[in-house]
Amino acid sequence: MRKAEILLSIIYEISEVLATPAQLEATLANVVNILSPFLQGGHGAIVVLDAEGEPQITANGGNTHPPQSGFRRVIPQAVIDQIVAEGTLVIPDISKSELFQVDLHTSSSSGTIPITFVGVAVKAEHQIVGTLSIDRVGDDAASFCCDEDVRFLTMVANLVGQTIRLHRILSMDGQWPIEEQRRPEKVLDEERTGPARHLHAKIDGIVGESPAVKQVLETIEIVARTNTTVLLRGESGTGKEVFAQAIHKLSPRSKKPFVKLNCAALPESVLESELFGHEKGAFTGAIAQRAGRFELANGGTLLLDEIGEISPSFQAKLLRVLQEGELERVGGTRTLKVDVRLVCATNKDLETAVLNGEFRADLYYRISVVPIILPPLRERPGDIPRLAKAFLDRFNRENERQFTFAPSALDVLSQCDFPGNVRELENCVRRTATLARSRMIAPSDFACKNSQCLSSLLWKGANRSHGGNATGELARGNMMPVGSPPPARRIGASEGTASPAKVGDPNEPAWRAMGPRLTERHRLIDAMETAGWVQAKAARILGLTPRQVGYALRRHGIKLRKF
Incomplete structure (x- = not known):
């Protein structure tokens, strides 16, 4: 040489x-x-x-x-x-x-x-x-x-x-810092922009100082530097799309496209064309060749929202693309290579879906590499005033207004559980600001203070089979007061699935398992204690089957007590 x-x-x-x-x-x-x-x-x-x-x-x-x-x-x-x-x-x-x-x-x-x-x-x-x-x-x-x-x-x-x-x-005082394995360029960035604990302040759309949000942001900061597949899980309205965008913006792919698709919004035939693209004449109406979302996101990030709603047959097609990084357009024979960082989102209990044969186990393991659970709003009540102010500022900019919250008005919002999470809070703020009578929003401006909150009917689990409807309940003023706890969600049920648990007397066992802002695990333990740790009785309290209760106990690591 x-x-x-x-x-x-x-x-x-x-x-x-x-x-x-x-x-x-x-x-x-x-x-x-x-x-x-x-x-x-x-x-x-x-x-x-x-x-x-x-x-x-x-x-x-x-x-x-x-x-x-x-x-x-x-x-x-x-x-x-x-x-x-x-x-x-x-x-x-x-x-x-x-x-x-x-x-x-x-x-x-x-x-x-x-x-x-x-x-x-x-x-x-x-x-x-x-x-x-x-x-x-x-x-x-x-x-x-x-x-x-x-x-x-x-x-x-x-x-x-x-x-x-x-x-x-x-170095510090001539000694190499403990975190010596950290990337040097990351530390230099922190010297210019501030430490990582202020990361969330730089991400558009994410507001919160609660420990639950900080923990999620710290995880996102670490995961974003890799190409690992991420599964965002959480109830509807927790902001999964916003967190997915944060992963993309903090990743090396930030200058490449960020493409998103709601899998539940399209039938299977259209979904395949949307994701994989199609050739001219592949089907009726295909008058030109079209690139799919995978091709559009090449080099960047693809968000598949509501991944748990796709059919089993389409799951097999999706699995091949995720494993091999190859696809063919609908009606085409040429194999295309794609380089996509995948982020999936769902509010569905995928583990139960796998056990019931509704979701392929191999696809589950493929997308659930790094699961990140987004906290519901009831588990971060301290962030409600911050979020409300942020939504009001956005409303003011869009409508050229100058509304502000009275301190007592923020107290009213903090007492609500908001089953619809951040999305429901934003709608509440917009509705209140739209109908407010003065620039200073007072407690009397909120719909719940005037028996006009339609969302509370969902909390009460209104039984329409008895002839009830939202308009009738509203006319009769049968609205749930502010601060009242919503009914317990079905343990292991997907978001948006109505719980069969009925609202009754607060002294009844079913109601005692529905305390405000209790997590699913706490509600499960409360129901088991009320039922004397008999799964069949706890299932009746929660409106579940004994099998679902048994699975929920194993998932939360709750050991049965014997008497």
Whole structure:
């Protein structure tokens, strides 16, 4: 191999080592070891200097010199000072140099093997932060002293200098921080834009300071840097699309397309064409070739919302694309390769769907690589005032208004459970602002304070079989008061599936399992305790089957108690 190719290979290997987060001492030692093909029997050293010009770190590598050479591996301070002063130092034979006399054996140097030394300064931002030196022994020394070798060493020294500077920026009191494995560029970004805990402030559409939201955002920040498939889970209205956009914006694919598709909004035949595209004449109405969503999202991110609603037959077609990254347009025979980062979203209990044979297990495992559960609004009540203000500001901008909330009005909103989550809260704010009588929104402006809140009928589980309807209930004023707990959701049921649990006397067992803002796990435990830990009785309380209760107990890790 030619010398130029060897030098280029060395530069490439050194750049890879310097780009890998590690202790500075280990990084420099690896750099010196990589120089071995260039040394050809000699050895190299990198010395890092502190602010006073004293050696702070010394990394040695290469072969050990023979005893008769009289050379020690420690670079004398006089040699280091000379390199710092002149930038470059070339000594054809160190035995004839006064700079090395203090470091040679006291015995006569006659008969020693000549050693050639070359050293260059390591610079960063026009400051000398260390030295890089190498040497050769014997016959190879003559060919070592040339401008080409000095230029090569200067290139290596410049790369090393930038790495030393970066480590010093990241270091604290001269010690490498505990999170040494973090990506250096990420830390530099935090120095410019603030630490990661303020990440959510930079994501459009996401408002919240609750621990539940912060935990989700921290997970998204980590996941976004990879191409791993993400499954966003949560009740309807929790903002799954907004969080999917956040994953895309924080990923390396942020400059590529973000494409979304609601799988539940289209029949299977149309869904296949939308996702995979179609050729001209593939079916009636296909008057031209059309690219599908996978092709449109090539290089970027594709959001498949309501993934749990697709049919079993289409699940098999989708699985092949996800596994192989290949597809054919409808009516076509040419195989197309696509590079898409997939984000799926659902409010359906996929585990139950798999057990019931409604959802393919292999597709479930393929899309549920990193599941992220979005918290419902009732589990983050402290975020309600912040969200309400954000929605009101948006309403003001769109309609050129100047509405504000009275403190008591925000208290009214904070007392609601909002089963429809963020979407319902936004609708409530818009409805109230539209009908408000003054710029200051007061409690009396809310529909729930005037027995006009239609959403409360959903909380009450109005029984239309008894002739009830929303308009009739509204006319009679039979609305649920603010702060009243909604009925318990069916454990393991999909969002939007009405619970058969009926609203009754608060003293009844069924009602005691429906406390405000209780999680599904808490409601399940409450029902089991009320039923004396008999699954059949708890199932009747919750309006479920014993099998569904048993599955929910296993999913939440609740151990049965025996009496």
